[in-house]
Amino acid sequence: MTKDVIALTERMPDAPSILAGLLAGGPDLRVETAGEGAVVQLCDAEGRPLISIEVPLLLQIPGEAARLLGSGAELSGDGPVWWVEARAAAGVPQAEQLAGAFAARLTMLLGGRIWPPDAPGTAGAARPVDVSGITAVPAPAAAQPAVDMLTGKAAVVLQDRPVIPMTSWLTEALRATVESDRSLQIVTPPHCRLSLPTRTLLESTPSRWVVQDERCGYYDGLTGAVLRWQDDAFSPARDENGRTPVADAFTQDPSVGERQLIVSFRTLHRPTADLVLGGALEAAWQMLTGGPPVSWGTSEPAGLTWSRRQLTELAYERAPRPTWTVAVGTPQRPAIATLRVIRTPEGVEEDITLTVGYGPGEKPALEPLPALADELVARHGLQTMMCQLREARRDLSAPPRFEHPPLPYAFVLGPAEVREAGRDTASMTPLKERPIQLGPSARPGFYYRLGDGDTAESWTALEQLMRHLRGVPPA
Missing domain, CATH: 3.40.50 (Rossmann fold)
Incomplete structure (x- = not known):
């Protein structure tokens, strides 16, 4: 199995430290680049990769390394951490030692620690790994560095x-x-x-x-x-x-006594010069967790401090291609969101899913949902929103076993969708509870409570609502 070794360093890896790490296999191995220079590879005499090393990633927010690697991965102090990841080629035992020696050399020079701490090659890393006579498995031309x-x-x-x-x-x-x-x-x-x-x-x-x-x-x-x-x-x-x-x-029994609140919504904006993205996500995060997102990035770990301006600049640079990003919260209130920015003929669309985790005895933030919906309708161009509850892990990770599917709790229509369905149709539904009108009266949205989020009856309510809004007669 391919092995990943991660160096978490206290100081920024510079060219001399990276070079010292690359010399873990001695001076005879070849150095190549891949991924338009984003990946450095130590290769055998035939140019086949033994280890692949990605560009160092700065984690500006404490807790992100522990979220992905466990509590033992955190460095002491609250300062930033550099994440340097090395992948050892499959089927070559010495490659794993090379990856460990590379990481060990970095941490010796820059301070920090290695994950996993018992990775082969980390002991005696000052001496080069003996790679005489080894060769890597040829990599297909279409393969990526991560593909085994x-x-x-x-x-x-x-x-x-x-x-x-x-x-x-x-x-x-x-x-x-x-x-x-x-x-x-x-x-x-x-x-x-x-x-x-x-x-x-x-x-x-x-x-x-x-x-x-x-x-x-x-x-x-x-x-x-x-x-x-x-x-x-x-x-x-x-x-x-x-x-x-x-x-x-x-x-196996999936019961964990923990829950997740899942809020998925779409917003649409006019493509003006002063448009700044991320406002809808920030508003939802603030109302449901008490603070803004902590960090974000285009992959995990999400190492950048949350910035709507930087998010907008990235989406602008990539347009008209879509931009996918992830945002992360604090360990005290686990929350993760994915955000996809899409340029459409109608404008700039944000497709967002925010998930918040709750432990046993913690009450999901359901009371703020109508106010959140009103805020999104009035200020952030909300199109639709679905709120769901599920029994699942507080830390928001997914184990390889059955987990109960989410149950709908509330649904929201934005003004454009209300106009399409018809205001009378949108305001008079077969649901037990009357919808809550949102936003300005001239262009309202509506918030529909579907149930308590604990029973499958909420699926029946959602189906009734969808049929009603589409003008389909009751079954």
């Missing part, structure tokens, strides 16, 4: 971390697989979990989370389907009746 095996149907990535984040490695691998009509398949041991952004992107693309299991071999960590390697990809296994069994490990 590439076939005509799938790009397979092997991972072993407490939480599998949507790193820039995986973001690039996912983009490449979608463009080449392949499936990204992440293979992990059973103790791993997915970060919320990773889970969201896997569910929205032809991708799969493959979990190793001692009883059935492999299963899908999001659906529980038993998998087999067949026709160059992991695919659902079939029994004699053509059905796919569900792994026993997936059906």
